[in-house]
Amino acid sequence: MSKAQQEREDKYDVGADFAVPDLDDLVPPGGRLEEDTVTLDSEYFDTADRDLLRQRVTLRRRTGDTDAGWQLKVPDRKARTEIRVPLTADDTVPGELAALVSGVALGKPVHPVASISTVRLRLRMLDPDGNLLTEVADDTVRATAAAAAAGDGAVASEWREVEVELGERGDGKLLEAIGERLTREGARPSRYPSKLSRALNPNGPGLTDNDSAADGSGAEVVRELLTAYLDTQVQAIVGGDVWLRRGLDPVHATRVGIRRFRSTLRVFKKVLDPAARTRLDEELSWYAGVLGEVRDRQVQRARFAAAVTDLPEELVLGPVAARIENDLLAEQLRYRAEVMETVDGDRYRNLLAELARWRTDPPMTENATSGTRALKKAARKARRKADRRLAAALDDGDDVALHRARKAAKRARYAGELTRGLVGKKTSKKRIAEYKKIQKVLGEHQDSVVALGTLRDLGARAGSTGGENGFTFGLLYGLELQAARRARDDAARLTT
Structure with a gap:
């Protein structure tokens, strides 16, 4: 053992x-x-x-x-x-x-x-x-x-x-x-x-995090910063592969590593080869989607279990907690089995092989020769996009627009992490914290939006197949509507 x-x-x-x-x-x-x-x-x-x-x-x-x-x-x-x-x-x-x-x-x-x-x-x-x-x-x-x-x-x-x-x-x-x-x-x-x-490699420099050109040219500075950040995300993905095969639960950490990697591909796209970048982004999106089905059920199970526990006993009519847990756990296990099939497939193995190349030698364009200026410009653009998307989403209150604003805030935050050493420590910390907070608030809104759809399906299933009382599912639905409105109001206050 x-x-x-x-x-x-x-x-x-x-x-x-x-x-x-x-x-x-x-x-x-x-x-x-x-x-x-x-x-x-x-x-x-x-x-x-x-x-x-x-x-x-x-x-x-x-x-x-x-x-x-x-x-x-x-x-x-x-x-x-x-x-x-x-x-x-x-x-x-x-x-x-x-x-x-x-x-x-x-x-x-x-x-x-x-x-x-x-x-x-x-x-x-x-x-x-x-x-x-x-x-x-x-x-x-x-x-x-x-x-x-x-x-x-x-x-x-x-x-x-x-x-x-x-x-x-x-x-x-x-x-x-x-x-x-x-x-x-x-x-x-x-x-x-x-x-x-x-x-x-007794006569060579070896495969090491410390490899970088001694001349300090613009492209090499960019390469050093990119590889240091991307390598950390690949570690999370590779570690997740081993933990999955060990029967553990690395799904969330793996998906965060994928998100940070994909954000880097998109925010700093001008210094990265477009064809290679697009291809890898598509493959990472595919794998994140496979993992996402498992993660969604994990989040929902915990969220609904807490919500039911908080309700007064007289408002819980029927086996609501059991219905939620049994249905969502069954789905989670089914999607986990699909994940395990996926990680033994050729498409996934090709993805790991590509990540191994990117962690030490990302394909770059001539734009990288401008050095840190290109990275700071891209990070600044990511912040502006996040600000615009949040303002636009709050104007019309559209759930899809708010979700897009959340993703833009994530990219601005991750860009701040990669460029942390290029700006003052205080400024960097403040920017990262600002977009992390926006991401968190909008994440709470998105969790409620997803929960609404799940509760509707669970309630309908309980009534049609089990003849169960749908009152409590309707009550939970109403609470999620309130939570979504609170999150939207909280997001609005962040812009004032």
Whole structure:
């Protein structure tokens, strides 16, 4: 049976003569430092095309120390989640993990691509109760890339690096403090996101978030900002793929990642290749729609359950709560089954492959050469469009227009996130908060609009198939009408 835990670590390249600096003054009162040395042997698995590596997913079989076993590492916001399975007798990937990576692997078989042996000098910082705050790992690494991955033959390489990983009781400030101390002594943030990427690319820069041109040209600044933002959204989508296959519920987080990605394609369209951008936007819209059927039922179930609970008992006539829960849950499960069929299809796999290319190398136009000016202009245009749409929608009170205004507010908010570093911190924070609030208020209005249609269908079904009293469904319908009006009034006040 697998176990999962989140990890957050920073990696540093160091020279052969590097010495880890003294960290005693960072130990909390009553805490301590423990030092030991372990040898870790790991065999890494991937497809022949390195599809897992491209999506920042790691699958390995490790022996040595207490974390021996099969380990799958999946992107999870600023950290990664590690899923562990006990060691097996051979190097055959356990069926559970093979199923979890089947989407990221694009349906291709995985096989050994590298063997890495690490002699690790560990410095573990513990709090007074013995809980791990952080571990500083001084690694001497020898790696051998398998012949199939290396091309003409197996390639061996050696290097030294330092990893700083947060423990269960550590915090980001401690990670930063240790990082500052390491860099003062000559350590450099690693060019490589993992040992595997370095093993497979011993003479190159590797696949890393830190890759960008040194000349600081306009197009490269644009590329750096775009890839940093898009990569974060792909992490949410890829992580969602694995969590779906694990039986968990990543639907909302996946859809948010898709929304942010699609918003970027639309707002910053002038710096992106039009054909490639349009094609990817269509495919993301398709997948978001498949997930949306599940998410709509999740939202409605929670919304109606709370509404029924809030009603006085004498106003709940018949099995209203049961009718709502049973009908919507049945629909949710049916649509979830469709999602699982979708993620095993060729169209979805092609989408993941395209996202892997965009996260590191989005196709750009000549307009990108104008640099940050193009990005700021596009973000400004998104804000103006959001303002115009909101004003127009409030003038006529049309539900469709209000929904379009909500989507425009989302795009303005996400554009503000991407360009956060191009304007003052205070200004950026204010703009993002402003459009987030508009998005929230209009989202409440849209939830009520959708709820009205669902309640009408549920009430009609209850009366026609179950002979149930429709009074309570009508009452809930009236409450949703009131909620929609309140949300519209709240939106109007935001413009005054």
